[in-house]
Amino acid sequence: MKKQRFKTQHFHPDDALAHPDHHKPKTRRDMISQGFVAGAASVLGAPWLANEAMAALSSDVVTGNNGNNCQLEYGGANKIPFICFDLAGGANIAGSNVLVGGPGGQKDFLSASGYSKQGLPGDMAPSVVNPDTETNDFINEELGLAFHSDSQFLAGILEKTSAATRSLINGAVIAARSENDTGNNPHNPMYGIYKAGAAGALLPLCGSTSSVSGGNSMAPASMIDPAARPTKIDRPTDVTGLVDTGGLVGLLSKEDTVAVMESMYRISDAKLGAVETQRARDAVIKQHVRCSYAKSADIVSQFGGLDLSPLSDPDIVGETGIFSIEEMGDREFSKTASVMKLVLDGPSRSNGQPGAYAGAGTVTLGGYDYHTGDRSTGEARDLRAGRCMGAVLEYAARKGKPVMMYVFSDGSVFSNGTVDSSEGGRGKGVWTGDDQQTASAFFLVFNPGARATLLQTGNKTPEQHQQIGFMRASGDVETSSSPAANNVNSLVETVVLNYLALHGDQNRLVEIFPKHGLGGAERMDQLTAFEPIVQGTL
Known part of the structure; x- marks a missing residue:
């Protein structure tokens, strides 16, 4: 084993990372990936609200004085909540966190040099069997998906979840190359999830930055819906601000507050009728303004006076909460709590089924460009990310709702085999530089009824469905192993295919994306991990 012979600098999880081989950060994406700014939470889109809220509004506000109806309904069915983590900068996922093997699946082990490249020295490789116990000490399958037992993603998840929750989790990993340190990777799937039917009673989606995708990485251009643009939220009070009436609710009754806001609509409508915008799309502009006032009144009629703050939710914060009050001072925990509150909580629907305030969300975690010549810096950041992931899974369990949680990063890292023997490095390989060849992504599914069952179709075993694509013995992605392996759009x-499959709707992929690149039904089955856990909707 190579020993560390030089003095390294270890970084706090919130320290910025300046690399001599990288240009100085110039864009917001650069600053997020290197940890100079936080990937603040945000909320996407206009408020599309439920049918029953319309009855509380006067007919002229609902239909419009000019006969131009404002859409006050959200457009999606009640689908499985979806939250993704965008680890900005090129985090390690394969090997040292989630095992990725050869064609046979996660336990079709790589070579010793392949694991070394992925940060695991020979005596920590998952293929090593302890002669004393005759078991493999470096594989943990408590979440269904096989993690390295010293994975800090895993450590964080285990810390924040109960044993009962973990027994209902399963997952899959996708071997897929991704360009390093760039927001130009069209990684973000949320628009695809929205097109698959996910939407909330207050918001269709929620995200992490003011970008078009709502995250650090871009969304595929073919999936973008211009109506769903992010509104930045970076603290729990901004979540409550979604339904803030500036003190009207409290000074007035809820009914009187709605009446005031309806009057604001009528006054604005009258003024718009007397104004010429001098724009070619005059009618469209005026309709957007009218509907903004109508939607504001509708928000108050349905949600006015409601406390949406995660700080007020005992399942999230407090003595029995997932986070302590002190932990909520951490920007990443606070952000995660805000997004998961919107996606996993919400009013009951008219059919009695549980609803959600938002259908899907992205949490961007900054500072994952952590090839700093040590291992402890990345380990500390992975541990915090794992705690955020575990919080989502545990909150879903407490709300009794399924969730699909997806984790990705723009690029990855490699190790040259040098070992960090510090307390934080724990004898693992230092991260030496960027390497898109070692990249992967993974998702976990929590199902309150029973652990999701791996698919078994054709000549593929369940173990092969748990790993989509595979790696070469060298620790690099085999780019021909799946459509996702060398094309982020296909990833x-x-x-999205796997999200649809959880509802038994995988055949709808062709309807939603007629030009998708995944092939026919047989090929799509090979790219699907699980049997359905719900049929169509919750």
């Missing part, structure tokens, strides 16, 4: 389509 996103694969994620």
Whole structure:
């Protein structure tokens, strides 16, 4: 084993990372990936609200004085909640966190040099059997998906979840190359999830930055819906601000507050009728303004006075909460709590089924460009990311709702075999530089009824469905192993396919994305991990 012979600098999880081999950060994406700014949480889209809220509004507000109806309904069915983590900068996923093997699946082990490249020295490789116990000490399958037992993603998830929750989790990993340190990777799947039917009673989607995708990485251009643009939220009070009436609810009754906001609509409508915008799309502009006032009144009629703050939710914060009050001072925990509150909580639907305030969300975690010549910096950041992931899974369990949680990063890292023997490095390989060849993504599914069952179709075993694509013995992605392996657009389509498959709707991929690149039905079955856990909707 190579020993560390030089003095390294270890970084706090919130320290910025300046690399001599990288240009100085110039864009917001650069700053997020290197940890100079936080990937603040945000909320996407206009408020599309439920049918029953319309009855509380006067007919002229609902239909419009000019006969131009404002759409006050959200457009999706009640689908499985979806949250993705965008680890900005090129985090390690394969090997040292989630095992990725050869064609046979996660336990079709790589070579010693392949694992070394992925940060695991020979005496920590998952293929090593302990002669004393005759078991493999470096594989943990408590979440269904096989992690390295010293994975800090895993450590964080285990810390924040109960044993009962973990027994209902399963997952799959996708071997897929991804360009390093760039927001130009069209990684973000949320628009695809929205097109698959996910939407909430208050918001269709929620995200992490003010970008078009709502995250650090881009969304595939073919999936973008211009109506769903992010509104930045970076603290729990901004979540409550979604239904803030500036004190009207409290000074007035809820009914009187709605009446005031309806009057604001009528006054604005009258003024718009007397104004010429001098724009070619005059009618469209005026309709957007009218509907903004109508939707604001509808928000108050349905949600006015409701406390959406994660700080007020005992399942999230407090003595019995997932996070302590002190932990909520951490920007990443606070952000995660805000997004998961919107996606996993919400009012009951008219059919009695549980609803959600938002259908899907992205949490961007910054500072994952952590090839700093040590291992401890990346380990600390992976541990915090794991705690955020575990919080999502545990909150879903407490709300009694399924969730699909997807984790991706723009690029990856490699190790040259040098070992960090510090307390934080724990004898693992230092991260030496960027390497898109070692990249992967993974998703976990929590199902409150029973652990999701791996698919078994054709000549593929369940173990092969748990790993989509595979790696060469050298620790690099085999680019011919799946459509997702060498094309990020196809990676996103694969994620959406698996989301649809959880509802038994995988055949709808052709309807939603007629030009998808995943092939026919037989090929799509090979790219699907699980049997359905719900049929159509919750």
